[in-house]
Amino acid sequence: MSPPAILREYPSVLMAWRNLGRNRVRTALAALGIVIGVVAIASLGMAGAALQSQATQNLGGLADEVTVTAGEDNPAGLTETHVRKIRQVSTDATVVPVKANQTRLTANGEAVRAGVLGVTQASALYDAGAGEVPERLESGAVVSSNLASELRLEVGDPVKYGGQLYRVRGVIESSGGFGGGSNTLVLPLSALADQRTYDRVTLITDGGDAARALAAAVDDRLNEREQVVSATTSADALDQINSFLNTLNLALLGIGSISLVVASVAILNVMLMSTIERRGEIGVLRAVGIRRGEVLRMLLTEAGFLGLVGGLAGAVVSLGVGLVIFQTLAGDPMGALAWSSSQYLVYGVLFALAASLLSGLYPAWKAANERPVEALRG
């Protein structure tokens, strides 16, 4: 087969290609080592990314929230005055005062204990899975998906609380995260009018940093001498979870890179063997005037080829593995294509290339620097 003219412009590539083609089994096995290494690195990296994405999905909402409850010096609870003061501080956040109670609910012949929340801005806290979660809940009720299934409630069904009937307007979307599994009945604030104080105020901000700042601001404004309120946020806890997941990810990548190290040793071995076998040939090259640098480039190109081909094949396999991992962990295979996860494919290929070149360096250097007269002796 005549090589394309373009290949003649790159003699190192032409020679490397021909040399790798001489012992296809050996070449394939060396590349397979790299494939396995890349798959190990990339799929472990992607598994870490999937864990992180799932954690963010489930907990992300919590980080934006500040929960204000009555402080230890304030046994009476949060009054309208407190809420007003909180509103004054929370200029950029949605302020949701909440009253809470426990009750026993019956419907369709089933009875369960449920938490009752009095909330006006229902849509700020919940997303609708069925029906609607109104922006301002003035009448009717919203139920958690758990409660809906236990009492076999559907949109339009009545629920009785405090001697009054409320029609179910919506079912809260199950987040799969914390709290999604509890029995919760969300009613207008008026339903809990006999409770004069609020149990908590939820502040919804733009993100973790804003939440932290707002919690501090609320603390500053309301707790002048006494601990009137306690403002907490999950942002710190979430940061810790994220930092733990990052560490876990690094550990996974570390384990994965061991296999790539093993693969590079295999390449080192293959390159050493093939240069020793070709000692005489390399001697001929040097004798007819091929420079040391040219021999070096030719052999490094061979190693680079192994790394590149193995790396690319590994990336394709890893992408498949990644799709499966994301389908299993996060329920969305397409998440594997996002940069946060697909970056590990790129790293895998780059790593493979670097490892191969590194392992090719010593054999190539050794072969290129041998005296031609010694090499020719075979």
Added chain:
Amino acid sequence: MAQMSVVELADVVKRYDSGGETVEALKGVSIHVDRGEMVTVIGPSGSGKSTMMNIIGLLDTPTEGTVRIEGEDVTDYTSDQLTEKRRSSIGFVFQAFHLLPMLTAVENVELPSMWDTTVERHDRAIDLLERVGLGDRLEHTPDQLSGGQRQRVAIARALINEPDLLIADEPTGNLDQDTGGKILDELTRLKEVENIAIVSVTHDEQLEAYADRVVRLVDGVIQ
């Protein structure tokens, strides 16, 4: 001024360390080869022929003495400088042909200048192969060629960089008499038409007959 020799060795001594013992392979050898001249070196094995050829071909350096190529003293050249000199001035025809098995005939011929992307080596390689009668074997790999054809590819390869000096180690050694004769005709043509200096090592009496000069080396000394 007399015509300058293509290659000249003056009082060359080569010593090896072999197992704590110093072996003197060449004991003060002086030889010169001029343009258009074919010199054949003969001698029993162990006489230092190969050592001398390696020094003439700039593959090895002498322990003492001087090596000149076209009057230029190359004795103290670095390995890289010697490589450049080999590339520009010397063509090699090895005993065992030493063609690269994964390359086609034309690629084997191109090999010495393969990394020189500036020269039009491809056309020249085809030209050389046609000249040695292998115009129809351009894309054949060495294992698809006969011994004589391989030797002709090796000669074409030695000529790709237009050398002044051709070094041939047993150029007819692996060939039958008839094929060997054709190779010798080609070598004769090269020295007469191309004015190339040729140094060959041989046991072959046929080759001696073609030589302008026969140098006999015994025990590291020219007789």
